[in-house]
Amino acid sequence: MSTRSVTHSTFVVERVYDAPPARVFHAFADPEAKARWFSHPDEWVSNEGVMDFRVGGRESISGGPKSGPVHSFSSIYQDIVPNERIVYSYDMHMDDVRISVSLATIEFFPAGAGTRLVMTEQGAFLDGHDDAGSREAGTNLLLDALGAALAAESASA
Structure with missing residues (x-):
């Protein structure tokens, strides 16, 4: 019998973007806008994913290195x-193994002409397959990518 464990953790990540809240919110709500920043490392392969942005709607995407394992994100x-505000629950898998279950809250606050984004994640990290430090690092990378996408959008406008 294998040893099971769960580690609970909460972390908060903040960013300030030089874009109004409606534009930053749109980057989460619109599938094409989100695809510009919510992605994986360049060397990974992934599926197209699905996104139904409404209360009760689901989003999922999976991918990974060509040699595996496949990392899967599935949210409601x-x-x-x-x-x-956006609140969603999600789980992560590596191949067929569930590695975590989380609740994420993203809040958008006006900050001058821009937006202060506050993301709080409450996670249950399962059986030692994942941890809060790795998840927080990944979240930071994604929010940096969001910032770059918003900046590129402003530069091309």
Whole structure:
């Protein structure tokens, strides 16, 4: 019999973007806009994913190195307040092994002409397959990618 464990952790990541809350919210709500920053390392292969951005809607995407394992993200939107808040629960798998289950809250606050984004994640990391430090590092990379996508959008406008 294998040893099972769960580690609970909460982390908060903040960013300030030089874009109004409606534009930053749109980067999460619109599938094409989200695809520009919510991605994987260049050397990975992935599926197209699906996104149904509404309360009760689901989002999923998977991918990984060509040699494996496949990393899968599957979420359900629990609460959406346009331009103010998104709450979703999600689980992550590596191949067929569930590695975590989380609740994420993203809040959008006006900050001058820009937006202060606050993302809080409460996670249950399962059986030593994942941990909060790795997840927080990945979240930071994604939010940096969001910032780059917003900056590129502004530069091309």
